[in-house]
Amino acid sequence: MDRKPLGENDDHNIYLGDSSHPPSPPLEMMPEGYYPRKPEHMSPSDSSANWGQPYMHAQQQLSPYYVQSALYPNQIHYAYHPNANWYPAAVPSMMPSMGPYYGHQPSRPGLPPPNMAPYQSLDSRGSLSSYSSSDTFGSSSNRRHGGRKQRRGSRHGGGSSPNRGWYRFDENSTLYQMKGRIVEIAKDRDGSKFIQRRLRVADVSEMQIPFDEALNNIEELWDDVYGNYILQGMLEFGTDDMRDKIGKRIIDGDLVSLATKVYGCRLIQKALDTLDREAVANIVASVKGKVWLLVHHHNGNHVIQKSVTKINEFVQADRDQEDNATTSLLLSSLDIIIDEVASNIKDLSIHPYGCRVVQRLIEHCSGPQMTNVLDGISLEGLYSTLINHEYGNYVIQRVLAYGRPSDKEAVFETIITNNNILKLSKQKHSSNVVEMMLTYGNAEQHQRFIEEMLNCFCVDQNYASKSAVVSMAEDNYANYVLKTALDVLEEGPQREKMFSMLLSSLEDLEKSPFAKQIVLRVKAYAQDTNCE
DSSP states (O other): OOOOOTTSOGGGOEEEEOTTSOSSOOGGGSOTTOBOOOOTTSOGGGSSTTTOOTTOOHHHHTOSEEEEOSSSTTOEEEEOOTTOOOOTTTOTTOOTTSOOOOSOOTTSOSSOOTTEEEEOEEOTTSOEEOOOTTOSOOSOTTOBGGGTBOOOOOTTSOSOOTTSOOOOOOTTOOGGGGTTOHHHHHTSHHHHHHHHHHHHHOOHHHHHHHHHHHHHTHHHHTTSTTHHHHHHHHHHHSOHHHHHHHHHHHHHSOHHHHHTSTTHHHHHHHHHHHSOHHHHHHHHHTTTTOHHHHHTSTTHHHHHHHHHHHHHHHHHHTTTOSSOHHHHHHHHHHHHHHHHHHTTHHHHHTSTTHHHHHHHHHHHOOTHHHHHHHHHHHHTTOHHHHTTSTTHHHHHHHHHHHSOHHHHHHHHHHHHGGGHHHHHHTSHHHHHHHHHHHHHOOHHHHHHHHHHHHTOEEEOTTSOEEEHHHHHHTSTTHHHHHHHHHHHOOSSHHHHHHHHHHHHTHHHHTTOTTOHHHHHHHHHHHHHHTOO
16 A cells, blocks of 8 residues: 555544534444543553553543554554543443444545544554555564564664654565655665665666655765665666766765765765776766865775775776776876875874775785885885884785885884894784784795894893793783794794794793793694604
């Protein structure tokens, strides 16, 4: 059935007389199934949840009439009609044994008397709504009838707001039935889920119904807590023409402002994932001059990261094609981001959101664009600053994993200069960089690194000299560096010397809570080599 908001569907109105009418109306006008109001001395909360609804006003609970649903026997629909004054003594013919009533009686005259007012049922949440037995809609599918479980509407307009219609979404419902109310339903939690499910299986004609209404009200939906998922679903399952129109509305609107919204940034990311190359390039080009703002924003930085990864994905796919105009358009739009990031590389590398964008550029860019980013880091002399920074260390890790050999060598020299290995290995953030250096370094760098470890000594808290290898094994951060060194260390004199140092201090290592894994490996080595 095609449902309408309250007051717009005459087929669901029940007509009761007001106070100026005789107490006993004509039988053909009397709604069957209505029970008289409880005696005045009884409080509505004296009975079960049928009377004591938690979210109903006192005036609504004291309503003169109520009806029990045949579809949901444990749900009571209250009659909110303050002008009605029929009481048990005035209308003795209305007995509880009478059947429920769900609309106009067949014997009712064509038009009601002019002085009779329409009735609208009151559901268990305390909100007014129309009702019909033939309707497949009702309260939320997640709601428990009879007042056992209630849910208030959210401040974002989701959930089950008393100001909205009363719908049920089941497997027999389609989007055709909701024509004219797509926006309202899309902003409801259960309604949004239902539309998303239908978009997966709907044909083009059915999908066109929510698309037309959503496109005309796109600004109302694209940052709504539930409505944004409808637009994302149309981008994913809609036709190319639907995607193009949504993408054009995003570009023509205030894209930068939308990118800073919680749900708007997700819609833009979905658009970047689903639109064609030219549309993606246009979206990225529209942030020119605003990259700094978006990178520093907790929502906007995700849009910049997605732009970097998606453009490079297209570029890699089109690598074999020569003189591709679309690829040139993509690269020129990416240059907008790279130029603004490279010119502020120092500040962005130590920013909690900016470091993410720098990492994505190092991971996915290539050629001159990669060079532009890496040169910005090396020319600023940022290696020593970033190695032990809370956020900058992640940038250095990406340089070691994806950078040029010259960049890796520069980081390596920064680590081993002035016996920094032990100091950096015992610090929380820089220890991650040292581990990454061992993982991605070459054989020559490994050899120099291990030699520095073996020849380095430190003084413990008792002013006694201790090998750096043993000291690292007992440290809560450096022990991870030592384990990585043992993994990359090849058979040879250096390996034998390192295990000999650890074996000579095995008794002390067994007392350390951080050296347990090292002790197991040392014992395994001793067993394999038949050492005492």
